Amino acid sequence: GDPAGAPQALIVEEVKAIEHGPWRVAVEVRMKLNDSRVTVTYALTTGSPVVQVGVKTRWVERGSAEIGIPRLQIALPCALVGYLLGSHLHARMPFGAVTRPADGRTVPALRWAAVVGQLGGQLDGQTSGQLGGVQLMNDGAHGHELTGSTLRLQLVRSSYDPDPLP
Numbered sequence: 001g002d003p004a005g006a007p008q009a010l011i012v013e014e015v016k017a018i019e020h021g022p023w024r025v026a027v028e029v030r031m032k033l034n035d036s037r038v039t040v041t042y043a044l045t046t047g048s049p050v051v052q053v054g055v056k057t058r059w060v061e062r063g064s065a066e067i068g069i070p071r072l073q074i075a076l077p078c079a080l081v082g083y084l085l086g087s088h089l090h091a092r093m094p095f096g097a098v099t100r101p102a103d104g105r106t107v108p109a110l111r112w113a114a115v116v117g118q119l120g121g122q123l124d125g126q127t128s129g130q131l132g133g134v135q136l137m138n139d140g141a142h143g144h145e146l147t148g149s150t151l152r153l154q155l156v157r158s159s160y161d162p163d164p165l166p
Contacts, residue, residue, distance in 0.1 A: 063160035072156040080117035089146040106143040113144040
């Protein structure tokens with residue numbers, strides 16, 4: 001997306017099933033933004049509450065003083081209302097965890113970030129109001145942000161000064 005303006009959506013080029021067995025299914029989505037390419041794989045395993053998401057990219061977006069710093073993020077809208085402790089992001093830090101406000105700023109976190117609250121009324125009437133949450137686990141240190149009820153993970157960030165080439 002373009003932090004100086006509205007985020008740009010990736011253009012989907014292809015969607016295909018790559019696994020369709022009795023225990024696991026996976027879908028691969030190939031997308032582009034200008035000259036950059038992104039492949040996202042979504043996988044579900046029988047009996048697991050985890051959605052595995054893998055991302056491969058060839059990111060060649062260039063930033064400038066005029067347009068800002070292009071970055072690639074994954075956004076997870078959460079069907080949560082009435083956040084515990086207000087709207088906060090709970091995240092892993094060295095030697096512990098920290099709670100940060102949902103102010104839309106990108107903050108560092110290691111390995112995981114979580115949001116906990118009540119399930120929203122747009123779900124079936126039986127689960128509305130029950131406690132629920134989303135935990136985003138990753139394989140490294142990334143920027144995280146929480147804006148309203150959307151949790152974002154910054155995957156790639158371009159530069160322009162002092163090195164203009166990604």
